[in-house]
Amino acid sequence: MARPGAKTWAAIGLGGALVLGVGIAANAASHPAASTSEIAATAPASPSPTPTPMPTPEVRTETADEAIPFAATTVEDATHDVGWTAVTTNGQNGVKTKTYRVTYVDGVETARELVSDAVTTPPVDQVTSVGTRQPAPPPAVAPAPAPAPAPGGNCDPNYSGACVPIASDVDCAGGSGNGPAYVQGPVTVVGTDIYDLDRDGDGIGCE
Structure with missing residues (x-):
């Protein structure tokens, strides 16, 4: 047989549970749960990475002149x-x-390739001319007139071919001697060369 007080506490416990349940439901109705899309919309967006620009190579055609x-x-x-x-x-x-x-990357040369090598202006050789003609011989000098024979017309017998005067000294005409008498050679020494007209000793004086 149940005690009279037990029913009372049971009724109170059931009523309290109902009241608690109704309060939770009302609170849930007045504050509905946020949807996934709303949460995503309110979350701060993370910044996307900035792409690193790739260098673009530039190819140019260049020429250079060299002297030949x-x-x-x-x-x-x-x-x-x-x-x-x-x-x-x-x-x-x-x-x-x-x-x-030539290849450039960011304005810096990175490669150079020779495409052609051509002679655009040929060189001109320097020419020096050298004479080979033998010059004509100088004209012969006209012989000096024969000196006057010594007084008396005597000729020294040691010489022939020309009259060598008999004097204190006789030199070749046109030479460096100072006389006083001269002879126009050539003369042949047939005796003693007393006037030393044959300087080279070949037998012919005043050549």
Whole structure:
């Protein structure tokens, strides 16, 4: 047999549970749960990474000129005498043009390739002419007139071919001697060369 007080506490416990349940439901109705999309909308967005720009290579065509030195040659010229020389053709340097394919990255050269190498202006050789003609012999000097014979017309018998006067001294005409008598050679020494006209001893004086 149940005690009278137990029913009362049971009724109170059931009523309290109902009241608590109704309060929770009312609170849930007045504060509905946020949806997933609303939560995502209110969350701060993380910044997307900035892409690193890739360098773009630039290819250019460039040319460069180089000088080609001229050569020097010599030719013989028979129209001029031996010892004559003259530059008859002036030398000129030529030009060689080289073409390159050059690659730049951010304005810095990274590669260079030779595409062509051509002579755009050929050099001109310098020519020097040299005379080869033998000069004509100088004209013969007219002989000096024969000196007057010594007084008395006597000729020294030690010489022949010309009259060598008999005097204190006889020199060759046109030479460096100072006389007083002279003879126009050549003369042949047939005896004693008393006047020393045959300086080289070949038997002929005043050659």
